Amino acid sequence: MSTSINSSRRGASSSYLIRKGDTLSELAARFKTSVKELARINNIANPDLIYAGATLRLPGSAGGRATGHSGKDSFDSGKSGPRGSGGASGGGEVSGSGGVAPGQATPAMRRLAEAGRQAALGMGGYNSQGLCATGVSRAIQNAFGIKVWGNGNQIDNNLPRDKFKQVNMSLEQALKIPGLVLTWESTSTRLGSIYGHTAITTGDGHSSASDFIERNTTNSGRTGFKVFMPLI
Template identity: 70%
Template sequence: MSTYRIRPGDTLSALAGRFNTSVSELARLNKIANPNLIYAGKSLRIPGHARNDSFEPTKSGGPRRGSGTKGSGQVGESRGTASPGNVTPAMRKLASAGRAAAMSIGGYNSQGLCATGVSKAIQNAFGFKVWGNGNQIDNNLPRDKFKQVNMSLEEALKIPGLVLTWEKTSSRLGSIYGHTAITTGDGRSSVSDFIERNTLGAGGRSGLKIFMPTV
């Protein structure tokens, strides 16, 4: 048994997928009456892990963990921290593939196919496909090839090759399917099925999660 500190944007379904368990099991174990309502800052008991596993954020905000089986749906062991000065070849490769995918689908105009663009970029960069819509891709990213990082959107946009996912956006479809994109590293834009010139200026989005490739 271990614990996880709930962060802004987390959902019980996403956490169940990450930790290889079920929503009902997490709700039962933590006495959660409404699985659609969890609170940031609260501790969540996680079944099926060793007692010395830790999913509590460190003082710097990033995840840390003890022992456990890599790739079992846990937060991945750190292979470096995402920062403008620590960009890996995999991150650059994904950013390049993301731009190419965006130009091949919509250019500078959204086609409503953000997950298609991100999935195509991941497949072209790394050779495997990730399924799901904008707010499902975060659950389906292989945890032995991507790790979640804790930073602001402003910081993430300065780094190429990070995968962004939002649970919801302000549009009708976005409120259902969310949005996903890949950072270009210029501090402003991101790419999916199109090149979004000003991602910081896109309001009405919530539930942001950020993932770094570790392949």
């Protein structure tokens, strides 16, 4: 894929125009730097949230600033084209949180959270079986009667868009709300690097359910994070 890079001098890249589907971790690898460094010089509070069309300052530019940049943080809320770190694969439009707060979860969301917990306890309990997508698919079918196919990094493409919408929030926010579907394109394990991971939030602020209850769900070693909310 071609890249859009502005240079302040020959051989010294200064900025990059973020495109649809870009993630901070992928850009860090492409430009031979780290997510932490990109977040630092761009004042990004949430590395899981970057915006298509925004300018990303790159290490090596004068004073860490992009040539011709206004100085305003490119990642302020309200910019058009918000993207989670995994973009919006599957054609889903990324929207805001929909005004959903922990105490405002819909009955459908609470139903999915309970179905996720029951599916996890019926499969691996608190130990992963390597069947996260099976657990999530089973929970969705038990809660709503909908069959969703695919592995951890395919479920996001297969969720019916009239029943689920992709929402723009951090993992920390999502874990406080029950009944959200989480997906990651890749994880640090051998199978996870191929099949990704998916889970359903329980709403307690730290755990999620798939084929097991993951008591401390984090983005550590995981990339391409997305959140989906049921509309049923």
